[in-house]
Amino acid sequence: MGKFSVETCSIEGLKIITPTAFGDKRGYFMETYQANDFKELGIDTVFVQDNQSSSTKGVLRGLHYQINFPQDKLVRVIQGEVFDVVVDLREGSATYGKAQGVILSAENKKQFFIPKGFAHGFLVLSDYAEFCYKVSDFYHPNDEGGLLWSDPEVGIKWPIPEGMELNIIERDQNWPTLSQLKK
Secondary structure, eight states: OOSEEEEEOSSTTOEEEEEOOEEETTEEEOOSOOHHHHHHTTOOOOOOEEEEEEEETTBEEEEEEESSSOOOEEEEEEESEEEEEEEEOOTTOTTTTOEEEEEEETTTOOEEEEOTTEEEEEEEOSSEEEEEEEESSOOOTTOEEEOOTTOTTTOOOOOOOTTOOOBOOHHHHSOOOHHHHHO
16 A cells, blocks of 8 residues: 555645555554655655644634745644645636635644645634644745735635634735735
């Protein structure tokens, strides 16, 4: 059996990757990344930095992208559950402005590969979540752009349960819409 299974997405370049977990009464072991195996999956990316964040229920981060130093990302959740979403911002793409979302959790162990040119964000659905991601370029603090998370033109269907209070920082509430980005 292969170490990874891959689901292709409706947007070219995106991949949902599920590692094979080998378990017994002690717990489990899995590889979450292996360069040769990923190359066989069509992901020939050199990752240079690993990041990790923690958030509580209702935190919505994003939608962020890098302007001059775009990054490929491999994201996963090691505790809790999030709705992870991207929007295609690649110039000339047939799916420009389209969104793709996936539930990532410690339980399902899914990972989301996001190539350069996408805005990215997530909503924490569990009481607490830890989010990990590999990136293909170093962090440049003055290079971040964003897209409004609630842009009606994009129409992301965020799975916000009744009664959930969103926690969104002011910056993420004031990013431009897709129409404003096109100008």
